[in-house]
Structures are given as structure tokens and as C-alpha cells.
Amino acid sequence: MSMSEEELKKLKANKVVDARGTSCPGPLLAAKRAMSEVPLGGILEVLSSDPGTKRDLPIWAKKVGHEFLGVIEEPGYWRIFVKRKK
Amino acid sequence: MTVMSGSIDRLVGMAVLASAAVSMDMEVEIFLQLWGVYAFKKDVIKKNMNLSEFNELGEKVASRLKELNIPPWYEMLKQAKETGKVKIYACSTATSIWNASKEDLELVDEIIGAGEWVEKMSNAKINLFI
Numbered sequence: 652m653s654m655s656e657e658e659l660k661k662l663k664a665n666k667v668v669d670a671r672g673t674s675c676p677g678p679l680l681a682a683k684r685a686m687s688e689v690p691l692g693g694i695l696e697v698l699s700s701d702p703g704t705k706r707d708l709p710i711w712a713k714k715v716g717h718e719f720l721g722v723i724e725e726p727g728y729w730r731i732f733v734k735r736k737k
Numbered sequence: 738m739t740v741m742s743g744s745i746d747r748l749v750g751m752a753v754l755a756s757a758a759v760s761m762d763m764e765v766e767i768f769l770q771l772w773g774v775y776a777f778k779k780d781v782i783k784k785n786m787n788l789s790e791f792n793e794l795g796e797k798v799a800s801r802l803k804e805l806n807i808p809p810w811y812e813m814l815k816q817a818k819e820t821g822k823v824k825i826y827a828c829s830t831a832t833s834i835w836n837a838s839k840e841d842l843e844l845v846d847e848i849i850g851a852g853e854w855v856e857k858m859s860n861a862k863i864n865l866f867i
Contacts, residue, residue: 673806674805674806677806677807679757680757680816683762683820711761
């Protein structure tokens with residue numbers, strides 16, 4: 652279950668990784684690398700301008716064992732939220 | 738992944754899938770055959786501009802890759818190696834054909850025979866031939 656946009660906007664991420672301007676699979680790799688710096692139960696926010704990322708990250712979270720929280724669409728990029736679960 | 742090709746378009750495709758796989762916590766093993774080994778030679782790796790298709794579009798593709806901040810295939814593969822489990826093997830026969838040793842090849846972990854590789858393939862969930 653992903654969160655509403657209102658709820659997502661209130662989130663304070665423990666780490667924000669700005670992968671805008673890189674192409675798939677750059678943002679995915681950036682997310683994987685950045686997650687190791689997020690404490691357990693903390694939130695990672697990924698900024699990506701690649702349209703593949705908002706589909707890749709929920710699949711990545713499910714496969715790796717994190718919780719996908721949702722996406723906010725901004726002009727020209729997406730903010731994607733994932734909670735570290737392991 | 739079995740990589741026979743030494744064409745950079747195919748090597749980009751290989752590096753993209755390897756990066757995606759390590760992001761997904763999958764282990765990646767790559768076996769280089771003839772042209773694949775050639776493309777990993779230290780004196781070739783950065784100079785190689787060979788394409789397998791649509792040669793007339795080579796310059797256009799190269800400039801678009803640059804504009805989109807897509808690193809060269811070997812940089813992408815290096816990043817994948819630094820991030821997760823990626824092993825790169827070179828075919829022993831191909832290595833002999835190019836009169837090369839492991840030290841002449843970039844990013845290669847070991848030189849192995851085809852028997853060992855097919856055994857590895859038989860245990861993998863995904864097998865690709867590039």
C-alpha cells in the first residue's frame with residue numbers, strides 16, 4: 652500500500668539522492684548505493700528524471716525487501732520514497 | 738552472460754543489464770568469448786568504436802549517450818563491480834588467440850575453460866548470449 656501524496660509530502664527523508672540527469676539504470680544503482688547510508692526504518696528519497704525509475708524502484712524494493720512508500724510527480728522529475736526494512 | 742560480441746552497442750546493453758542486476762542484489766557472471774575478450778584488452782577497451790548495426794548512426798548515438806550522461810560501457814561495468822557481485826571470466830582459447838594474459842585484460846577476474854562455464858550456466862537462473 653503506497654501513501655497518499657499529502658502524506659508523502661510530509662515525510663522527512665533520512666537521505667535524499669539526486670539522480671536527475673542520469674539515465675536508467677543510473678538512478679536504480681544510486682538508490683541501491685544510497686540505501687546503505689539510511690538507518691533501519693529510515694526513509695530514502697530518490698529524485699529521478701528517468702521515467703523508468705518510478706517503475707523500477709517499487710520492483711527493486713519488493714525484490715530486496717524494502718518498503719516502497721510512493722511517488723510524487725514534479726515538473727520534469729519524480730520523487731520516489733522507499734523505507735529501509737533490512 | 739556469455740559475451741561473444743566486441744561491439745560497443747552490445748557491450749553497453751551488457752553493462753546496463755549487469756548494473757540493473759547488481760542493484761537487484763543478483764549475482765552476475767560474465768564469460769567473454771572471441772571479440773568479447775578482444776574488447777576488454779587494455780590497448781583496445783577505450784579506443785573501440787565498433788558497432789554491430791546501423792553504423793551510419795554511430796556518431797549520433799555517441800553524442801546522445803554523452804548528452805544523457807550515460808558513462809562508457811566499461812565505466813558502467815566497473816561501477817557494477819564496485820557495487821555488487823560481478824565476476825568476469827575470459828575464455829582461455831580466445832585469450833590465447835589474442836596472445837594475451839590476464840594482465841593484458843581490463844576488469845577480468847579469471848581465465849577459464851568452456852567446461853567450467855557451461856557448468857556455471859547450468860546453475861544460473863538467467864542465461865544470456867550477447
